[in-house]
Amino acid sequence: MNSDGAKKIVPSRIWLIPYLALLFIVIAAGLLVTGYLGNKAKQEILEYNDNIVSSHSDHLIGKFEKIEGGVTALSGSPWIAPALISRKEQDIANANSVLDRYNASIGSSVCYLMDSNGITIASSNRNASDSFVGKSYQFRPYFIQAIKGAPGRYFALGATSFKRGFYASYPVKDSKGKIIGIAVIKEDIDSEESHLVKYPNCFVVDPNGIIFLSSKKEMNLKSLWPVDREIQHALIKSKQFGTKEFEAILPREAVDGTEVTFDGKNHLASRKVINSEGWSIVLMTRTERVIIDKAVGVIITIFMLSLVV
Numbered sequence: 023m024n025s026d027g028a029k030k031i032v033p034s035r036i037w038l039i040p041y042l043a044l045l046f047i048v049i050a051a052g053l054l055v056t057g058y059l060g061n062k063a064k065q066e067i068l069e070y071n072d073n074i075v076s077s078h079s080d081h082l083i084g085k086f087e088k089i090e091g092g093v094t095a096l097s098g099s100p101w102i103a104p105a106l107i108s109r110k111e112q113d114i115a116n117a118n119s120v121l122d123r124y125n126a127s128i129g130s131s132v133c134y135l136m137d138s139n140g141i142t143i144a145s146s147n148r149n150a151s152d153s154f155v156g157k158s159y160q161f162r163p164y165f166i167q168a169i170k171g172a173p174g175r176y177f178a179l180g181a182t183s184f185k186r187g188f189y190a191s192y193p194v195k196d197s198k199g200k201i202i203g204i205a206v207i208k209e210d211i212d213s214e215e216s217h218l219v220k221y222p223n224c225f226v227v228d229p230n231g232i233i234f235l236s237s238k239k240e241m242n243l244k245s246l247w248p249v250d251r252e253i254q255h256a257l258i259k260s261k262q263f264g265t266k267e268f269e270a271i272l273p274r275e276a277v278d279g280t281e282v283t284f285d286g287k288n289h290l291a292s293r294k295v296i297n298s299e300g301w302s303i304v305l306m307t308r309t310e311r312v313i314i315d316k317a318v319g320v321i322i323t324i325f326m327l328s329l330v331v
Contacts, residue, residue, distance in 0.1 A: 064290065064309070068279060071292030071305045074221060078303050079296045081217065082226070086297070089207050090175065090190045092128045096120070097192040097205040105144055106137055106194060106203040117144040124207070131187060131210040135194070137203045140165050152183050161260075164191040168204035177234055177301065178262045179243070185210045186234060186242075211235065221305060223284065229300030231275065232263050244268055246304060247275040276304050 096102065104110075105117035121133040125146040132154065134145035140160025148155045159165055159181065167174030174191035191206045211234075218224040218237040226235035230253055231246040245268035249257075258265055276282055278293040289306035296303060 067290050067307050067309065068292060071290065071307055072294075074224070075292050075294045075303050075305050078217060078224070078226075079294050082214070082296055082303075085209070085214075086175070086188055086190070088128065089130060089188060089209050090173065092124060092130070093133075093190045093192045093205050093207040094173070096124045096133060096207065097194045099124075102135060102194055102205060103196055103202065105135060107196060109143070114144050118146070118148060121146040128207065130207050131185075132208045134206050134208075135203060136165060136206060138169060138201070140169075143203075154182060157182055162189070164189045164206065165204060167191065168193045168206075169201060171201060174204070175297075175299075176262075177228065179264050180208070180210075181261060183210075186212055215239070221307075223289065223306040225304045226296075227302055227304055228263075229302075230257070231270075232257065232268055234263070234301075241271065245270045247272045276306070281309065282306060 099120045101113075101116040101120045104113040107113075117135055121135065121144060124130075125133040132145060132147045134142050134147070134154050136142050136159065140158045140162075142154040142157050142159065145154040147153050162176060162178070162181070164174035164176040167176075168191035171193055174189070176189040176191075178187065178189065179185070180187055187208045187210050189206060189208050191204045193201045194203045194205055196202050214226075215235050215237070218226075218235060221237050224237040225233050225241065225246055227233050227246050230249050232249070233241050233244050233246055236242050243263050243266070248270040249268050254268060257263060258267070272282055272284060274282075276291040276293055278291065280291055282289050282291050284306060288309045290309055291304060291306045293302050293304045295301070
């Protein structure tokens with residue numbers, strides 16, 4: 023090879039190094055941009071989810087606190103204890119009058135009074151076909167909690183009405199401070215689903231994942247994730263959510279900020295606990311936006327590479 027040929031090869035090799043370096047820089051920058059756009063989209067979805075979940079949480083907590091405050095006041099009404107002590111017709115009538123007033127002022131579904139054995143002796147729904155009067159709810163946790171002296175609260179399918187409700191209870195005491203019965207306010211919460219239907223996959227679930235409220239009615243009283251066999255048997259025995267087994271719709275528990283697969287599509291889940299018992303609101307939003315934003319990063323990278331080439 024003559025000296026002129028060697029001189030032509032050397033400059034070509036010199037230019038190849040910065041050219042390859044530029045390609046590497048473009049590819050690396052493209053990967054960073056693609057990752058950034060994907061993470062940004064994911065973060066925006068989670069922020070959106072969190073805002074929705076927090077809004078629903080505040081609404082429900084406010085509603086339940088109103089019911090709990092109401093039953094505390096109801097239990098101390100001067101016409102409530104006499105009905106439990108004397109059981110006279112006039113005292114029962116006076117108690118019913120109080121229950122009616124509280125039910126109307128709070129806007130609840132039913133207010134009722136139970137004796138120390140769990141038998142309902144007065145109720146605002148006493149004239150309805152599904153009246154609670156004479157019924158025993160001794161087995162309900164809200165009775166057990168209140169008869170022991172603590173405020174009670176409970177979510178369940180009604181044993182008589184078969185309507186989903188929130189129950190708040192409080193002990194009624196005589197002049198000596200002895201617990202002689204409990205006052206209860208129940209709020210049917212079917213109407214609360216109207217706040218959820220705007221979002222395709224929004225659920226209110228118990229600590230085990232049982233769906234109590236949902237933006238999709240067909241999902242109610244199923245489980246959002248698999249329930250341990252022993253827990254499932256205990257729940258069925260308690261009749262808290264009826265007597266059917268709970269069909270799981272997710273393969274694993276929905277953890278806040280994680281990705282889950284539902285109906286064959288990827289979703290980002292946000293979950294917020296709303297009370298001390300561990301009930302929570304879960305919102306799942308599809309992740310197409312993350313894919314689209316990543317695709318934009320890939321397209322930008324390909325465009326930049328084409329310019330370099």
